[in-house]
Amino acid sequence: EVGKEPAKRTLRFALIPKALDIPVFGYANVGAQRKARQIGGVEVIYHGPERADELKQKEILESFIAQKVDGIAISVLNADFLTSTIDRAIAAGIPVVTWDSDAPKSKRIAFYGVDDYKSGQIMGEEAARLLNGKGTIAFLTSAGANNLQRRLDGAKDALAKFPGIKIVDTFDIQEDSVKCAQFIATGTNRYPNLGAWISVGGWPVFTANALTPVDPKKTKFISFDTNPPAPDLLKAGKVQVLLGQKYFGWGSESVRLLHEIVNGKRPANPIIDSGVDVVTADNVEAYLKMWKTMEGGG
Amino acid sequence: MALLEFHDVHKSFGAVRALRGVSFAVTAGEAHACIGENGAGKSTLLKILAGIVRPDRGEVRLNGEPLHFNRPREALARGIGMVFQERLAFPNLTVAANIFAGREIVGRGGRLDEAAMRARTRALLDDLHLPIAPDVRMEHVSAAHAQLVQVARALAFDCRVLVLDEPTTSLTDGEVDQLFRVLGKLRAAGVTLLFVSHRLPEVFRLCDQITVLRDGACVGTFARAGTTPDAMVRAMVGREPPERRARPAAAAGAAPALAIRRLSRRPWFQDVSIDVRPGEIVGLFGLVGSGRTELLETVFGLARAEAGTLAVGGTPASFRSAREAARAGLAFVPEDRQRLGLFFNLNLRHNLALPRAVKRGAIRLDEREEAGLAQAQIDRLSIRATSIAQMPDALSGGNQQKLVVGKWLATDPTVLLLDEPTKGVDVGAKFEIHNIIRGNAARGMACLIVSSDLPEVLAIADRIVVMREGRVRGELPGAGATEEAVMSLAAHSAS
Amino acid sequence: MKRFWHAREFSTVAILVAEVLFFTWYLWPEAGRDHSFVTKENFLLIFKYSSIYGIAAIGAAIVIISGGVDLSPGAVIALTTVVTGYCFVQLGWPLWASASAGIAVGALAGLVSAWLIVRVGLPAFIATLGVMGIWRGTAFIVTQARFFDLSAQLPANWHVVGVSIDWLGPIVMIGLAGVFQILTTQYQWGRGVFAVGGNETAALFSGIPVNRIKTSAYVLSGLLAAVSGVVLAIVQGQGKADLATGYELDIIASAVVGGASLAGGRGSVAGAVLGALIFGVLRNALVQIPGATFYDRLIVGVVVIVIVVMDQLLLRRQAKL
Amino acid sequence: MKRFWHAREFSTVAILVAEVLFFTWYLWPEAGRDHSFVTKENFLLIFKYSSIYGIAAIGAAIVIISGGVDLSPGAVIALTTVVTGYCFVQLGWPLWASASAGIAVGALAGLVSAWLIVRVGLPAFIATLGVMGIWRGTAFIVTQARFFDLSAQLPANWHVVGVSIDWLGPIVMIGLAGVFQILTTQYQWGRGVFAVGGNETAALFSGIPVNRIKTSAYVLSGLLAAVSGVVLAIVQGQGKADLATGYELDIIASAVVGGASLAGGRGSVAGAVLGALIFGVLRNALVQIPGATFYDRLIVGVVVIVIVVMDQLLLRRQAKL
Numbered sequence A: 001e002v003g004k005e006p007a008k009r010t011l012r013f014a015l016i017p018k019a020l021d022i023p024v025f026g027y028a029n030v031g032a033q034r035k036a037r038q039i040g041g042v043e044v045i046y047h048g049p050e051r052a053d054e055l056k057q058k059e060i061l062e063s064f065i066a067q068k069v070d071g072i073a074i075s076v077l078n079a080d081f082l083t084s085t086i087d088r089a090i091a092a093g094i095p096v097v098t099w100d101s102d103a104p105k106s107k108r109i110a111f112y113g114v115d116d117y118k119s120g121q122i123m124g125e126e127a128a129r130l131l132n133g134k135g136t137i138a139f140l141t142s143a144g145a146n147n148l149q150r151r152l153d154g155a156k157d158a159l160a161k162f163p164g165i166k167i168v169d170t171f172d173i174q175e176d177s178v179k180c181a182q183f184i185a186t187g188t189n190r191y192p193n194l195g196a197w198i199s200v201g202g203w204p205v206f207t208a209n210a211l212t213p214v215d216p217k218k219t220k221f222i223s224f225d226t227n228p229p230a231p232d233l234l235k236a237g238k239v240q241v242l243l244g245q246k247y248f249g250w251g252s253e254s255v256r257l258l259h260e261i262v263n264g265k266r267p268a269n270p271i272i273d274s275g276v277d278v279v280t281a282d283n284v285e286a287y288l289k290m291w292k293t294m295e296g297g298g
Numbered sequence B: 001m002a003l004l005e006f007h008d009v010h011k012s013f014g015a016v017r018a019l020r021g022v023s024f025a026v027t028a029g030e031a032h033a034c035i036g037e038n039g040a041g042k043s044t045l046l047k048i049l050a051g052i053v054r055p056d057r058g059e060v061r062l063n064g065e066p067l068h069f070n071r072p073r074e075a076l077a078r079g080i081g082m083v084f085q086e087r088l089a090f091p092n093l094t095v096a097a098n099i100f101a102g103r104e105i106v107g108r109g110g111r112l113d114e115a116a117m118r119a120r121t122r123a124l125l126d127d128l129h130l131p132i133a134p135d136v137r138m139e140h141v142s143a144a145h146a147q148l149v150q151v152a153r154a155l156a157f158d159c160r161v162l163v164l165d166e167p168t169t170s171l172t173d174g175e176v177d178q179l180f181r182v183l184g185k186l187r188a189a190g191v192t193l194l195f196v197s198h199r200l201p202e203v204f205r206l207c208d209q210i211t212v213l214r215d216g217a218c219v220g221t222f223a224r225a226g227t228t229p230d231a232m233v234r235a236m237v238g239r240e241p242p243e244r245r246a247r248p249a250a251a252a253g254a255a256p257a258l259a260i261r262r263l264s265r266r267p268w269f270q271d272v273s274i275d276v277r278p279g280e281i282v283g284l285f286g287l288v289g290s291g292r293t294e295l296l297e298t299v300f301g302l303a304r305a306e307a308g309t310l311a312v313g314g315t316p317a318s319f320r321s322a323r324e325a326a327r328a329g330l331a332f333v334p335e336d337r338q339r340l341g342l343f344f345n346l347n348l349r350h351n352l353a354l355p356r357a358v359k360r361g362a363i364r365l366d367e368r369e370e371a372g373l374a375q376a377q378i379d380r381l382s383i384r385a386t387s388i389a390q391m392p393d394a395l396s397g398g399n400q401q402k403l404v405v406g407k408w409l410a411t412d413p414t415v416l417l418l419d420e421p422t423k424g425v426d427v428g429a430k431f432e433i434h435n436i437i438r439g440n441a442a443r444g445m446a447c448l449i450v451s452s453d454l455p456e457v458l459a460i461a462d463r464i465v466v467m468r469e470g471r472v473r474g475e476l477p478g479a480g481a482t483e484e485a486v487m488s489l490a491a492h493s494a495s
Numbered sequence C, D: 001m002k003r004f005w006h007a008r009e010f011s012t013v014a015i016l017v018a019e020v021l022f023f024t025w026y027l028w029p030e031a032g033r034d035h036s037f038v039t040k041e042n043f044l045l046i047f048k049y050s051s052i053y054g055i056a057a058i059g060a061a062i063v064i065i066s067g068g069v070d071l072s073p074g075a076v077i078a079l080t081t082v083v084t085g086y087c088f089v090q091l092g093w094p095l096w097a098s099a100s101a102g103i104a105v106g107a108l109a110g111l112v113s114a115w116l117i118v119r120v121g122l123p124a125f126i127a128t129l130g131v132m133g134i135w136r137g138t139a140f141i142v143t144q145a146r147f148f149d150l151s152a153q154l155p156a157n158w159h160v161v162g163v164s165i166d167w168l169g170p171i172v173m174i175g176l177a178g179v180f181q182i183l184t185t186q187y188q189w190g191r192g193v194f195a196v197g198g199n200e201t202a203a204l205f206s207g208i209p210v211n212r213i214k215t216s217a218y219v220l221s222g223l224l225a226a227v228s229g230v231v232l233a234i235v236q237g238q239g240k241a242d243l244a245t246g247y248e249l250d251i252i253a254s255a256v257v258g259g260a261s262l263a264g265g266r267g268s269v270a271g272a273v274l275g276a277l278i279f280g281v282l283r284n285a286l287v288q289i290p291g292a293t294f295y296d297r298l299i300v301g302v303v304v305i306v307i308v309v310m311d312q313l314l315l316r317r318q319a320k321l
């Protein structure tokens, strides 16, 4: 029954990020609004919790269900937490797609993005490659956020295959990018010969200052997220590998999918793998060019 | 036989030895007074009886059996009712709730029986002739009325021993009469009274036995019949009371230092005109609720007048704050030392130095100068304190009062406004304060003194202005004025 | 009737009603859509989420009236969901047993605060601030930054005697509010709480068991936070250490908006629950306003201030009546 | 000397020293490695990050002594980083101008709190809670949840007159602490702050300009929070709306650990800074203990309580001396 009636009046789609204070989600909104304008007759309501608070995210999701929007695109903070609610939305005839972070057990119609666990694995493998399979590694994460936990699991499982690699510590920055910078500085004092840092979130690469204490000759740095100023840090040699996702695509693809679904066209395969951008010194220039067009609205 | 026995009671607060072996007995059914200088240890003794302070040594016996209270509850349970010297009200609760706090009347299933409590409160208030409703919140009850509510608290429960620590400090004879009438009824009912006051006339009027404390030790117990007020004063002070300082009468013709003209602030006072000439001491008398406090507060810039004018030293003035008033040479010793007078987080030195710094508009503070000033006031008023670094809450009630007087005298004001300045101050100290006021007056200070203690007013004032229901009802020369004459102007029945 | 107009809660009710009417008007749907704000479903939603704050706010109000403050409810809520989840999922206890365990832990948490404040004599603010860290930290250690998923073992869309489990929170909140409103206003214990908050020395001298009353206040605060934690764990189906982060301030704000004064001696349990609803309505309505998301914090901040100001004006009004 | 032993700050100093000694011992390196805790770099690091809390804690202490409380510093810090970032990055102003703009906004924020509390007569807790939402919200609106990257335009490892910019925070903190320690203890203004906090009515009756003093306290609190915001913007190289979230509690805790009493009338500016350092040392040391950051919340919670208890014991000691 989903999406039977043809859309006459403007369609109201809800775009729910994990949190507002995570910069990358802003680009999803940009992409979504742009796509909405292209399609026409679509209004995108971007609303999320201020911080990664799954209870507030659920309240927002339920509220959108209660107001019977025409479609919901959500980046799920905590899959098990939202599964039943997503199913309620579907039952209520509201199409739901997930982006960036999926709720695989739910009845959501489609997912656009990459699995956090998988991208975590890639980080681990890249680290191992940079260290030639032996050395010490320290992780930066923020305890409580499930997507980060799954990236962490992925990376650690990947590294488990390399007996030469030892994980010295996993730091919980408690959603505080200042603490993150402090941990990097203090950690560098504590572990002068550290092989590599792996940050499963973008906190350290959103400012040049956080990485000042790290000596690239001694210690490699791998981080999630590729939005400015991260690529500049990579060019400056402070960072060796950045993992990027399709930030704009999160929004534009979600809107496209919802619009098609409302008009009765379900995607052939519910899992639409956006792929990750593994940005290194080799491809950073190309990536920046692509970014410009994306942000500029090509 | 002795109903109540204090036996070799000792108590020290750090260095201060408040009580050093007090022993005396109170026989059943009698009214027993306990008097002594400020800091003699009276309140401490009573607090021990009430189970609030633990004695270091010695014991209190009720019907011969020793009491080992460690909770006020137990004292109450044993039928010992207490009116404390400190104001202990719950500003957020109604008068009725205040009176029954801790011992509420409960009905079925432990629910509060508000109706019963309200009715009982009504009765008590009527009995004390208190014109306040049981349902008004305590924060809206005036200072003096609040004190009588404290008494009502103690009366609300039929106790065998009723202890009153300076219950009359802000009451006028009118209220005192009502209070004593009620106490008389209690005695008739066989209740034993233990009464602390610095007003010897009241003591002699109420009590048959008088125990005198000095420096935390018991001087002796005297039968009223066999003694005189002067003898009691000597016993308390341990020396002859200081001489009443003589001084020249104020220059008759001089321009008023303070001229109040048709000042009004409803509902508290209307159309009040008073002149105080340099060197003159004007007593402002009236029953509680006559609006004297409000008048002084308004003069001192703490409240706006609706109408009327002020002139200080001939120049018109209207103060928008106490600061401006102080700078113009005024000083105001408020009625309620705990709430309006003292900073319990600042030591004696800082308390005493503050108003003068304000008056002088000081920027940087000179510790040494402050210390000198503080010590001077402490000596001048013979405040009983271990050092100028002591905190006010370590002082006895009367000494706290002296502190408030001292901090304002330190500003050498040209106009001194006093609201119940000797409230809770012992006879000797009262004398000293009077002498200081006279001394400053002799040097040209004008003084307007509100007191509910009529003998005091008669003793110190050159001129007595009487207020009733917010209006000036008359004026009498200090010399030759009689209590009857003043009361007839102040009392509601008159005119 | 007259009593209602004079009740302390009146102004809070008035504000809540005004708020609902405003959004009913503001969110009036364009032609062809039905109203998305005034629907039974949406009001249930508001109650469901407000109850998480509201139940804890009852305890907060009691503590504040007694002259204290409790910063730990957020952490206690999280710890309770974790304990309940641990017992239910890990140990396989029946739900009632797991819930009881959670509530017991909450009461214990309250007892610890009470002990630090009453016996050790720490200031309430700092004691409960420390305790807040301790419980939140414990929750993280128990979960190892993961979570317990109760929902898997709980019936899908669960109805108890024909009522959806979503009603659990609202029902518990209203029930407890009623009970404690009566206890605080019509029983000696409640009078004692007000007395202690109004003037502790006087209370002591009056023979009121000050320590016992203060202890009861903090234990209740922990207990009620735990209840809201259990409701959260059951209705939302998870035990997780970072739940309710920072809610302590929202909970205190609810109590204050409901008339509680942090100076002590003033406040109302019913008011606190109404305060929680005022914020609940606001959160719910803001989601329905496109582009409001970045303005959330700003608006909530403004509303807190406006409400308290209005409240004061209304009170002056009343005083005049 | 004697004065030092009797100084209110003595016990706080003692605790800080004890803490440093403990971690020096606990983190003693195994043979062959040199010490990672007692090194110049590490102490600089501790000071650098403590200063963000410490500078704001000076203002918090002043407000608390005056009998109030300010929950907005965290938000003001964030707003200041955003404003500074906006002027510096977006408008291309010189750094000094951008910083001044940030500080001006902070002072303005303080003025708003002061107005609400002094003129409108709101309770400090609720007024600053609302204001906190307003400034955090404003920061979000300005950034649209993005951030300004100052670091790109700032010199890489920046030295001013030969001193690394890392010293900025510590120097500012110590300088301001000195100034305000003197102002609060040796000047009439400071005496007024204590008097107002101790007994507001008595202060009024003593001719102290109560309103002016309270206003000055909140303005200073906003101003000092803004200063630490500017420091943060430079240290972190970001203007971001979610920076310093929840710091208000850490900042107040620093002041309280440093001897301030939320009942008002008691406290010390120097103590507040020492309190911030006590927490700074702790955070730094925990990073050096593998796995400890997960126990961070728990440990900090315990430490807060332990310190305040120790502090009280030491004070009793002193009293006896």
Ligand SMILES: Nc1ncnc2c1ncn2[C@@H]1O[C@H](COP(=O)(O)OP(=O)(O)OP(=O)(O)O)[C@@H](O)[C@H]1O
Pocket: B013, B014, B016, B017, B018, B036, B037, B038, B039, B040, B041, B042, B043, B044, B045, B085, B384, B393, B394, B395, B396, B397, B398, B399, B424, B426
């Ligand atoms: N809490 C306390 N700490 C330290 N010293 C105290 C304390 N309470 C009383 N004192 C001291 O004990 C002595 C007796 O005090 P107390 O209040 O019993 O005197 P008092 O006879 O009631 O005087 P007054 O007539 O002024 O009320 C005084 O020197 C006072 O300074």
Ligand SMILES: Nc1ncnc2c1ncn2[C@@H]1O[C@H](COP(=O)(O)OP(=O)(O)OP(=O)(O)O)[C@@H](O)[C@H]1O
Pocket: B139, B140, B141, B142, B143, B144, B145, B170, B268, B286, B287, B288, B289, B290, B291, B292, B293, B294, B335, B452
């Ligand atoms: N805070 C208050 N709120 C309402 N009414 C008050 C307040 N304070 C005093 N009043 C009333 O104002 C009148 C004057 O009060 P007050 O008792 O101060 O007069 P007074 O002449 O100074 O008497 P005294 O100084 O002996 O107490 C009284 O009717 C009193 O009930």
Ligand SMILES: [Mg+2]
Pocket: B042, B043, B044, B085, B165, B396, B397, B398
């Ligand atoms: Mg006494």
Ligand SMILES: [Mg+2]
Pocket: B143, B292, B293, B294, B335, B419
């Ligand atoms: Mg008076």
